[in-house]
Amino acid sequence: MYVESKLQEYIVKIRCPQPECEVGLFELQRCRGILPKEVFDHWGDALCEAMILEDEKFHCPYKDCSTLMVNNGGELVKEFECPNCRRLFFAQCKVSWHDGIECDDVQKLNKDDKEKEDIMFMQLANINKWMRCPKCGIFVEKSHGCMYLKC
Template identity: 25%
Template sequence: MSALQRKSTDKCQEVVSDLLRGSLTGLGDCSTMTTARYRPTWDLALDPLVSCKLCLGEYPVEQMTTIAQCQCVFCTLCLKQYVELLIKEGLETAISCPDAACPKQGHLQENEARAAGEVGFECSRVIECMVAAEIMQRYKKLQFEREVLLDPCRTWCPASTCQAVCQLQEMGLQTPQLVQCKACDTEFCSACKASWHPGQGCPETMPVTFLPGETSSSAFKLEGDDAPIKRCPRCKVHIERDEGCAQMMCKNCKHAFCWYCLESLDDDFLLIHYDKGPCRNKLGHSRASVIWHRTQVVGIFAGFGLLLLVASPFLLLATPFVLCCKCKCSKGDDDPLPT
């Protein structure tokens, strides 16, 4: 072996020895670097890499976050952006699993603790550590609003200047009852949220607007098409419309309805509602855009129908083979094992 080869071999052995001791010679003050801060290259190569379903990148386990309910794993950065987007948009208060094909449809809970050994968090709660303080405050506000909507014994004061939570009597939940807000003394009906109407039935559709500076007696003002704030016909949540299309969708219950007459548009894919009646030509779009929308909808349904028509002969031919395979498999399972 030549002198140059011996020198190179000795240098490699020295570097390996330094790496195993957790320090590198010739680095001066960095000689105290531990193996936890610096690991050999072959050690990093052996670390398992987990694929993120959102960005399709591969990261070490320490950079991933696991949802406890469904055990789906995503990189912490992608999950952080996903959680922030949902909270900012107010689409839902329960952070569902980002994987649309998740079999368990898990949710990221507010009190869910971070996994053991997970880095990048300074506290023990996943959502609280992911988002900023103001976003977390909005998340808790959305959660509280959702709890009030789902609680039959609580309701919101309909006055826009108040928005306090009022308690209902548990004995009379099945019938409309008088509710008086303790904060602003507004008296309203628990069923339709309109001003208290003893001896009268609740109107089915009531576009209501609330103006600043209203008193208890004038807290409710019925308007027509120009009402800036109305309630969803299904869940009674207040909705404000500044401008744009008259086809509205409630973020709370996903109910589609007409802004002017509050009629349901859930099954009106072609928007025929705006071709006749009092809402004729009030959609807010040009005639050309409406025709283009209807062409797209008809094209989608026609495409599915054509695909089904073309595939039906193949399905009929494949059905006997599938049934035969299933019969053979079931027969094989029923046969006793040889002794």
Template identity: 35%
Template sequence: MEPMAPADAHCGSAACAHAFCRACLAGHVRAKVESGGAVVRCPDASCAAALDPELCRAALPADVFERWCAALCEALFVGARRTYCPFPDCSEMMVAEDDDAGGGEGDCVTQSECQGCRRLFCARCLVPWHAGVSCGEFQRLDVGERGREDLLLLETAREGKWKRCPRCRFYVELAQGCLHITCR
């Protein structure tokens, strides 16, 4: 093992004096964060000091540093009910409010705005906001019927008092005649 130049040595904790090269420190932090850890200890097996993200920042790739900081933030909310933005291009973590105080579906908050992307989503169903459809109705829909266009059709059908064929599940509008629906 070759001695390390002082300029290449990175000390990641004020609580210990162990120094490591950039590659070893970055690899250690990456492995701990990828395995679900938030608090990363000194790589020296005999040391239990926690590494400080700011002291390690210069030795870490930006993506590793950001994921480590995000993991530390999430760890602060142990015991809290966390929810994530349902939009794949955002996935911002939020702390869900406790809805045990209410009781019924109408008592809890469902429409929420993501603080990251500012889009609306349903905090109960954990999907993009389903305007005009209650959570109960949304949950009863087939997975293939939950798209935006499908929800707009459902709202139009409700407003027009259209009925659904029990066999093929197509919507039909009663223009004249009796309430009997015959499937084609």
């Protein structure tokens, strides 16, 4: 239970809980016999993931997948198909497929606004040339007049 609780806190270098212990860090292989298989496997996966540099790893943005992927080629990965769920997404901005909308525009969205429906709304706004109020962020449609927006 101790190891499992540390893994839930995203700690992979697990110290012995006894202050006077001379062992220091637990070793994965030495704990194999006392850990449940799922905890052992989770710890092994977490140790492997911790070895990958942050800027080389990314996850599938779909909530029902979240598969870890590694870009060890050094090149900028933009469009990508998840090998697990086979859905397309933009690896650069780490959101689902948003054809017709620039990654910079998607990055400006709030974290909660990056769902499929929000991306579709952004595509509709681009097609109809709707603009956002610079103050409140609400979309407006210009029917006539100058380009000036006032909240």
